[in-house]
Amino acid sequence: MSEEVNAALEFRDVDILFDRGNRRGAIEAALARLDAGETREEIGRALKVTVGVAGANLAVARGEISVLMGLSGSGKSTLLRAANRLNRPVRGEVRIGNGLAWLDIARCDDDTLRTLRKTRIAMVFQQFGLLPWRTVRDNVGFGLELRGMAPSLRRDVVAEKLELVGLSNWADAHVHELSGGMQQRVGLARAFATDADILLMDEPFSALDPLIRRKLQDELLDLQKRLKKTILFVSHDIDEALKIGSRITIMREGRIIQTGTPDDIALRPVDDYVAEFIRHMNPLPTIVAASVMRRFEDLPRLPDGMLDGGRIAVAPDAATMWVAGRAVPVRPHSAWVEGALCVVPARLSLGEIIALRQRSGLPVLVEAEGRLVGLCDDADILQALCGKARFGAG
Amino acid sequence: MGIDVRDIEHRETGAARIMAPEQWIAEHKIPVGAVMAAVVDVVRKHGLGFFDAITDIVGFCADGLTMLLLDIPPLLLVVAATAGAWFLRRSPALVALVALGLLFIINQGYWNETMATLSLILFSTIFCMAIGVPLGIACAHRPRLARALQPFLDLMQTLPTFVYLIPTLILFGLGTVPGMISTIIFAVPAPIRMTQMGIARVPRSLIEAGEAFGATGRQILWKIELPAALPMIQAGLTQCIMLSLSMVVIAALVGAGGLGVPVVRALNTVQVDAGFESGFVIVLLAIMLDRVCRPKDSAS
Ligand SMILES: Nc1ncnc2c1ncn2[C@@H]1O[C@H](COP(=O)(O)OP(=O)(O)OP(=O)(O)O)[C@@H](O)[C@H]1O
Ligand SMILES: [Mg+2]
Numbered sequence: 001m002s003e004e005v006n007a008a009l010e011f012r013d014v015d016i017l018f019d020r021g022n023r024r025g026a027i028e029a030a031l032a033r034l035d036a037g038e039t040r041e042e043i044g045r046a047l048k049v050t051v052g053v054a055g056a057n058l059a060v061a062r063g064e065i066s067v068l069m070g071l072s073g074s075g076k077s078t079l080l081r082a083a084n085r086l087n088r089p090v091r092g093e094v095r096i097g098n099g100l101a102w103l104d105i106a107r108c109d110d111d112t113l114r115t116l117r118k119t120r121i122a123m124v125f126q127q128f129g130l131l132p133w134r135t136v137r138d139n140v141g142f143g144l145e146l147r148g149m150a151p152s153l154r155r156d157v158v159a160e161k162l163e164l165v166g167l168s169n170w171a172d173a174h175v176h177e178l179s180g181g182m183q184q185r186v187g188l189a190r191a192f193a194t195d196a197d198i199l200l201m202d203e204p205f206s207a208l209d210p211l212i213r214r215k216l217q218d219e220l221l222d223l224q225k226r227l228k229k230t231i232l233f234v235s236h237d238i239d240e241a242l243k244i245g246s247r248i249t250i251m252r253e254g255r256i257i258q259t260g261t262p263d264d265i266a267l268r269p270v271d272d273y274v275a276e277f278i279r280h281m282n283p284l285p286t287i288v289a290a291s292v293m294r295r296f297e298d299l300p301r302l303p304d305g306m307l308d309g310g311r312i313a314v315a316p317d318a319a320t321m322w323v324a325g326r327a328v329p330v331r332p333h334s335a336w337v338e339g340a341l342c343v344v345p346a347r348l349s350l351g352e353i354i355a356l357r358q359r360s361g362l363p364v365l366v367e368a369e370g371r372l373v374g375l376c377d378d379a380d381i382l383q384a385l386c387g388k389a390r391f392g393a394g
Numbered sequence: 395m396g397i398d399v400r401d402i403e404h405r406e407t408g409a410a411r412i413m414a415p416e417q418w419i420a421e422h423k424i425p426v427g428a429v430m431a432a433v434v435d436v437v438r439k440h441g442l443g444f445f446d447a448i449t450d451i452v453g454f455c456a457d458g459l460t461m462l463l464l465d466i467p468p469l470l471l472v473v474a475a476t477a478g479a480w481f482l483r484r485s486p487a488l489v490a491l492v493a494l495g496l497l498f499i500i501n502q503g504y505w506n507e508t509m510a511t512l513s514l515i516l517f518s519t520i521f522c523m524a525i526g527v528p529l530g531i532a533c534a535h536r537p538r539l540a541r542a543l544q545p546f547l548d549l550m551q552t553l554p555t556f557v558y559l560i561p562t563l564i565l566f567g568l569g570t571v572p573g574m575i576s577t578i579i580f581a582v583p584a585p586i587r588m589t590q591m592g593i594a595r596v597p598r599s600l601i602e603a604g605e606a607f608g609a610t611g612r613q614i615l616w617k618i619e620l621p622a623a624l625p626m627i628q629a630g631l632t633q634c635i636m637l638s639l640s641m642v643v644i645a646a647l648v649g650a651g652g653l654g655v656p657v658v659r660a661l662n663t664v665q666v667d668a669g670f671e672s673g674f675v676i677v678l679l680a681i682m683l684d685r686v687c688r689p690k691d692s693a694s
Contacts, residue, residue, distance in 0.1 A: 084606055117608030129603035133621050143607040145617070194607065 007059040007097055008230040009083055009198055014056040014092035014106075016078050021048030027090055040253050052078035052087065054254045060247075062197075063228040067235050067245035069277065075254040076234040077202050082106065083232060084121045084200060085113055096120060096198070118147050122191035126203040128183045130175045136162070136186050137171040143194040161189040164223065181212035188220070192227070199231045205240070217244055238281040242266065250274050267291055283385055284351035289344050292353060292384040293366045293374030309375050312341070312363055318372040323362065330365065330372070343367050350384055357381065434561040441565075449571045452517070456570045459513040460651070468505050472496040479686055488685050495678045504653060504675045511652035511679065514570065514645065515638045518577040522634045526582050527627060530589025531615065540590060547583040555580060555644050563648055573641075573650025581637035585630035592626025593619050628689040635687060639680050653679070 015034065019026050030049040033042070040051045053075040060066040068076040081087040082094050085105050095102040096116060105116055122143065130139050138145075141158045149157075162168045165185040175183060184204060191199055205213040221244055224231065235241045241248050242262045249259045250273070258270045266286055269275040296318055299307040306322065307314040313322040320327050321341055331340040333348075333356055342360045344353060346368040353376055357364050363377035438445070463471070472493060479492040499508050533540035555576055562572040596619050604614045620627075646654025653676050660669035 086602055086605060114608040114610065117606060119608075121606075123603075123606040125599060125603060127599055129599045129606075131600065131603075131618065131621070133624075142603075142617075146604075146607055146609050146613055190607075200606075 007095075008062045009060040009232065010093075010095045010097070010102075011056050011058045011079065011082070012093040012095065014079070014082060014089045014094060015054050016052040016075075016082055016087050016089050018050040018052055019048070020050060023048065031091060051254045053082070053089075056092070056256050058249055058256060058259060060198075060230055060232055062230050064246040065224065065231040065233055065244050066247045066249065067233045067241040068249050068251060069235055069238065069241050070251035072236070074251040076236075076251055078254075079251070080200050080202055080232055080234050083198070084117055084123060118143065118194060120196050121198045121200060122194050122196035124184070124187045124191050124199065124201040124204045126206055128175075128180075128187045128207075130183060130186055130190075132175050134175070135171065136167060136173050136175065136178070139175060139186055140189045140193050142190055147194070157193055158189075161193045164192060165189045165219070179212075180208050181216060184208065184216060185219075188223075192223075197230055199229045201231060201233045203234050203236065206236070213240070220244060238277050239286070242281060242286040250277065262286060263288070263291065284354070285349050287350040287384050288346065289348045289350075289353055289364075289366045289376060290346035290368070292350055292380050293346075293376045294380055295374040296372070309363065310377050310379070312375065314375070321365075328362075333364075336360065341365055343372065346373070350381070354381060430561075434564060438565055445565045449566050449569070452571050452574060453569060456513050456517050456574065459516065460510045463509040463513060464506060468496075468500050472500070482686060491685065492682055495682050498678065499675055502671050502675060504656070504672060507651070507653045507655060507672070508675065508679060510650075511639075511642050511654070511676075514574055514577070514642070514650060514652055515635060515683075518574050518581060518638050519631070519634050521574075521578055522582045522585055522638075523631060525578075526585025526630065526634070527589050530586045530627075530630075531593055531619075533586065533590040534593035534619075543586070547586060550579050551583050555641070559644065559648055568649035570650045572648045573645030576648070577638045577641040577645055580641055581634045584633040584637055585627070588626050588630030588633065589623065592623030592630075595626070596622040625689045628687070632684055632687045632689070635683050636680060639676065639683070642676060 015031065017027055017030050026047045026049050030043050030047050030051070033046070034051065034054055040054075043049055043051055056075075056079055058066070058079075068080060070076050078087050082089050083096075083105070085094075089106045092106065093104045094106045096105050097103075098120075103112065103116065105113065105121075108116070131142065134142075137155075137158050140161055141154045144154045144157060159168070159171070162171055165188050167182060167185055167189065170178065170182065175186065178186065184207075187204065205216050208216065217240060233241075233244065235245075242265075245262055247259060248262055248265045250257045250265065252273050258265065258274050260268070265274065266278050266281065266283075269278060294309070296307055296309075296314055299309055299314065302308045302313060305316060307316060311323065312328075315321070321330060322328070323341075329337075329340040330343055331337055333342045333344045336342045336356070336359070340360070341362055341364075342356045343365045344356065344367070346366055353364050357376065357378070363375045365372050366374045366376065475496060476489055476493045480489045483489075499505055529543075533543060558579060559572070559576055562575045566572040566575060600618050600622060601614060604618045609617065642650075642652050642654035643657050644654070646652060646658045653672055656668055656672040657676075659665075660672065
């Protein structure tokens, strides 16, 4: 309920169909068959109608990065492009909220649509979509120019946005003089220039090589901390999705199969299709201490009343820790000293836990809300690496 | 190997048998020519004032420009053209070509004819581009219009020029104007086709970029499609100039002045030397105009 009030962009029962045969009534017939539960292939074969997206429901909250994932042809781009009506849904609503009221961009008139595109929704393209005959400055100012903003005012805004993406020295260069990574920064600056609060990004980093891709992901996260845009992001890279997404939506054959936080997707895949995706992810930056640890309350008791943590014994109130019959001090990981047990916050990533376990030579303790709640030893780490992290953690 | 007599007989009787339907077909001639003649006649009767006005205005403009060009001292014009070529292209080789070419024309004694031809080409090219670019844009946006126009464009480029020279003569009389009209009919398909191709080839992604930022149809045309198609449109312009130039001789036949006149005269009097002289001048003019107007290779 609170989510709905907060949402900036919401898809409601969206169906998007493409008529390949141009036969009259084909779309209506396809909708009827879709409702009767026929599959995408059947409809495609019978009516020459491609089901791009079927029955999609998704709310994107203000200020979050929502990532659409799925195999090629699963309808990610089609759904994303419905958000600014580059594809028009044949059924359903695409609602753009301004905090007070909703507008259905799928059905609004052309003037409203253009106003929304000019002021509320900006887009970043996979192949950049920059105008090659224009300079970087004029590309970034494109949206403002369409709005009819005076060149002198435009110049200041453009300079500010170029500064934001670190391209101030390239303002007068032509697009083709820039590397791919720089071109996509121009694309970002162009999208930021209109001060739209909703950003649509269709695989914006897929055309770049991995090193540049990671750099731009970091930059995007960095910018997002300051700008707090509402971002809908298409990706086919699970690591990218887990890294930048606050929510991830998995699509298959035009339908949304699962929506959830990265942890939800990584730890609680609803079916084999989703599980297949996360099987190939890199767990080190994604899985957090809370999902790796064994909780103290789940530990068996030793005859002397202590909890059995394998190499360490834990006092029932978690106040003292014993290693090989000796009480050892406990230190936060930032102030760790030789011989002490290391404590990490529940959100720390598996990669860092492994590094700390390696340095201290001892299990790593996990704290949440000021209390020690669990521990990660080698067995837990290995289990997490095999993709069998614990459920219900944190 | 020998010819069978019966075979011949056979063929002859066969021919005699089908002679009758052939005759029938020939006797019921579809009045293509007559209809066209009637159309031209009607157009002439009802549009006499209109065509006279066109003749007067266009003739006045073209001949006026020729006069103006002839009033300027030739050497001054050579200097101006050379400077213009440098300004447009910044290529020493091209500047040399223009300067030497124009001097050669003066040397051969064809300066006046060259000026008349230039003004004819200028006017017909302006006219062709003014019609061709908008029509090309319309065709690119409306495939059905393009399909409807296709046969007419083919016709304009393949129908022997002399055929439509006759009605233009009837409608516009002898002089510069019928020459220009024939030139336009022949040359205008080039800018139409090139513009259409240029606009149709603008990448979908660029147009979507425009749409995504809220561009109107007009903004997409002016800020995306036309700049993207500019090299093609420029190629259309060059083609149009070349096609116009190739019409100078035919234009001269209906009374337009220019470099075609000495060619026609040489043809009538079988003068090899005069024919080649004016021919060379035409080629030279074509090369100069082509090099100056051709789209830059570097701009990709
Ligand atoms: N304009 C269109 N006309 C016809 N069919 C289309 C159109 N756009 C998309 N489709 C079809 O809709 C389906 C979904 O395509 P979409 O581009 O959304 O997939 P995607 O998930 O983005 O895939 P990719 O990872 O390859 O980009 C595909 O079968 C595609 O062929
Ligand atoms: Mg896609």
